[in-house]
Amino acid sequence: MKTHRHGDYGDDIGLLQRRLVRAGEPVAITYLYDDETESAVASLQNRFGLVVDGIAGTKTYAALLSGQRDVKHLRDADLIEAADALGVPAACIRAVNDVESRGCGFLADGRPVILFERHKFWQRLEACGTNPSPFAARSPNIVSQKAGGYQGGAAEYIRLAAAELINPVAAWESASWGAFQVMGYHWQRLGYASIDDFVASMERDEASQLDAFVRFIAADPALLAALRGRKWIQFAKTYNGPNYARNLYDAKLAQAYLKYTAPAQHARTDEVAA
Numbered sequence: 001m002k003t004h005r006h007g008d009y010g011d012d013i014g015l016l017q018r019r020l021v022r023a024g025e026p027v028a029i030t031y032l033y034d035d036e037t038e039s040a041v042a043s044l045q046n047r048f049g050l051v052v053d054g055i056a057g058t059k060t061y062a063a064l065l066s067g068q069r070d071v072k073h074l075r076d077a078d079l080i081e082a083a084d085a086l087g088v089p090a091a092c093i094r095a096v097n098d099v100e101s102r103g104c105g106f107l108a109d110g111r112p113v114i115l116f117e118r119h120k121f122w123q124r125l126e127a128c129g130t131n132p133s134p135f136a137a138r139s140p141n142i143v144s145q146k147a148g149g150y151q152g153g154a155a156e157y158i159r160l161a162a163a164e165l166i167n168p169v170a171a172w173e174s175a176s177w178g179a180f181q182v183m184g185y186h187w188q189r190l191g192y193a194s195i196d197d198f199v200a201s202m203e204r205d206e207a208s209q210l211d212a213f214v215r216f217i218a219a220d221p222a223l224l225a226a227l228r229g230r231k232w233i234q235f236a237k238t239y240n241g242p243n244y245a246r247n248l249y250d251a252k253l254a255q256a257y258l259k260y261t262a263p264a265q266h267a268r269t270d271e272v273a274a
Contacts, residue, residue, distance in 0.1 A: 003057040003103060008033040016056055019064050020044065045076070052076045053094065057103045072106060074179070074206040082214050088228050095256035096213075096227075097179075099249060100239075105179030105206040107154055112202045112209070114175045116159040117183070118144045124170035124185060135166055142166075169195055177202040178209030182216050190215040230257060 004016060014031040017040075021027060025040040038054040045052045048063040051074050056064075059073045069075070079097060083090040106112055122143050125132040136143040142162050151159060156175070163171035172195050173185035182190075187198035190212060201208040217224050226235035236249035244250060 003055060004033055005055045006033050006035070006038045013037070016041075023064055023067075049075045049077070051079060051094075051097065053098065059104060072110075072205040074101075074105075074210060078207045078210055082210055085214050086217055086224065086227065089261075091257050091260035092227055092230065094260045095253050097210075098256040098259075099252045100181070100213075101179035105209045109154065111154070111157065112178050113181075114156050114160060114177055115150065115181060116142075116156050116163065116171075116175045117147060118142055118149050118159075118174075119147045120183065120185065121163055121170060121174035124173045125167060128167065128170055130167060130170075172196075172199050178212065179206050180209055180213035180216075182209075182212040186216060186219075189219055230254075232257070 002012065004013060009032045011031065013033050014029055016033075017027050017029045017031075017037060020037070020040045021029075023044060025044050027036050027040040030037075033056075041056050041060060042052050042054040044050075044064060045054075045060055048069045050059055050063060050069055059070065062073075063069050074097070079093045080090050083093045086093070102113075104113070118141065122132045122136065122145055125135070125143070132143050136145075139162060141149040142159055143166070149159070150156070160171055160175055163174065173183070173187070176183045177199070182202075184195055184198060187195050190198070192198040192201065198212070201212065217227060220238070223235065223238050225231075226238060232250040232253040233244075236244035236253060240247065240249045
């Protein structure tokens with residue numbers, strides 16, 4: 001399902017508006033995702049306990065069509081609790097959720113989103129005393145000293161399964177997991193009992209994936225300071241790596257933060273909560 005937001009227009013928006021009306025959110029059928037439509041979407045999200053951002057994405061459409069929130073999906077209250085835990089404004093967590101989570105922490109088949117990192121698998125094999133070179137010669141898409149080989153979506157699980165045949169623990173540690181793409185090899189530093197415990201948590205729900213993000217930020221004083229100070233360049237560079245500028249992560253985070261601190265956003269949120 002395509003994501004729709006303020007400023008979009010066309011037949012899809014007209015259909016969304018009709019569905020909102022049927023769901024008890026009165027809105028004019030204008031075929032334009034205007035302020036009224038954004039407020040209606042936010043009201044629906046608030047009613048179902050979803051993250052309130054006024055954006056009609058996969059989770060909003062699922063609730064709109066089913067009449068309830070999927071229990072695996074993130075709640076707005078989860079974002080507020082995460083902000084309180086880190087001592088940052090809720091707008092900071094909302095901005096990170098907008099930019100980093102890509103909308104959903106699970107695939108359509110119910111498995112958590114992952115990205116398998118073949119260069120990390122090389123490192124994890126070395127860490128457990130296994131020579132990665134013979135495996136790299138046979139399966140360079142699975143084991144390599146260089147990043148790459150990405151397939152995306154469910155195909156990442158095919159790569160993960162191939163790695164599991166070599167060493168399952170190293171394989172799980174070599175994938176980033178969930179909405180916030182936390183690497184598995186951080187499990188011990190983040191306070192999980194084992195890599196199995198970490199993976200089980202990522203499979204549970206998006207609230208657990210958000211908890212992994214909170215643990216990750218709290219465990220890194222520099223990253224936490226950057227988030228608290230809204231130093232988006234420093235935060236994006238540390239969290240996303242050297243390609244942060246190419247992907248404009250810092251600019252996207254700054255823009256999303258302003259969105260959630262703008263007076264107009266406060267007014268719409270107040271209307272939803274009232």
